[in-house]
Amino acid sequence: MTKPGVIENHEIRHALKVAAVTGQNTERDVALLAVAYGTGITPNECAKLLVSDYLSANGNVVRESKVRAEIAFNGKARPLHWSGPSVQAAIDEYLAYRLVARHGVTTSPAAYRGLDPQSPLFLAGDGQPFAFTRRITPAGAVSYSCESLTEIIRRLHQQAGIAMGNASAARRTFAVSLHRKGLSPKLIQELIGVSSLSAVKRMIEGNPVRLASIVSGVI
Numbered sequence: 001m002t003k004p005g006v007i008e009n010h011e012i013r014h015a016l017k018v019a020a021v022t023g024q025n026t027e028r029d030v031a032l033l034a035v036a037y038g039t040g041i042t043p044n045e046c047a048k049l050l051v052s053d054y055l056s057a058n059g060n061v062v063r064e065s066k067v068r069a070e071i072a073f074n075g076k077a078r079p080l081h082w083s084g085p086s087v088q089a090a091i092d093e094y095l096a097y098r099l100v101a102r103h104g105v106t107t108s109p110a111a112y113r114g115l116d117p118q119s120p121l122f123l124a125g126d127g128q129p130f131a132f133t134r135r136i137t138p139a140g141a142v143s144y145s146c147e148s149l150t151e152i153i154r155r156l157h158q159q160a161g162i163a164m165g166n167a168s169a170a171r172r173t174f175a176v177s178l179h180r181k182g183l184s185p186k187l188i189q190e191l192i193g194v195s196s197l198s199a200v201k202r203m204i205e206g207n208p209v210r211l212a213s214i215v216s217g218v219i
Helices: 009-019 026-039 043-048 085-101 147-159 167-180 185-192 197-204 208-216
Strands: 064-067 078-081 133-136 142-145
Touching: 009 026, 009 147, 026 043, 026 085, 026 147, 026 167, 043 142, 043 147, 078 185, 147 167, 167 185, 167 197, 185 197
Parallel strands: none
Antiparallel strands: 064 078, 133 142
16 A cells, blocks of 8 residues: 655645635635644544634633544544644634634634634534545444545645645654654654554655655765
8 A cells, every 4th residue: 555645844835825825715724734734633533623622711722632532533532732833823713714704603702712612623615514424344334434624635735736645645744744853653653643653653664854864965
């Protein structure tokens, strides 16, 4: 199976700029990209996040939140940090848009910035929750996937000319970025929720920038 690509910082910045001027829901799309690359969360998990996973009742950002067990892809809670300033700025701009558009608002403007805390953090263009597609595997197990959100992320990369860009690439890029900053595989495993350290190592191995740096220093 082909490993997802690693998207470099300049490509991510370009995708964010293109998303900001393309499409009908630019604030949401910029925030989706920022969250994908800033947290490593999966599309299914992202579609299930609630406003209360990001905001406290007084309207402040919950910097140290979590991917709740009931929404995590593996059924296990893990840390979710909203400490990145660019991620916060993108989400805040989208939530301000939601308030103006009256998407998921309440009659209590003093709490949660006027948004329903049980409303999904991200909504479809019509202000409704993203839909999930029900599938039955050959073994008879039932699974649900948010194909519409996955497709949005793929489209945002495509319109920016990033051929290998998709949700899986964003998730691997998050892991590789943590590795480049010196985080241990154990900490990366905790943040992305994969099953084993060997799975983390498979995600971060073949780091193209590290290889390029080594080669450039040969002579």
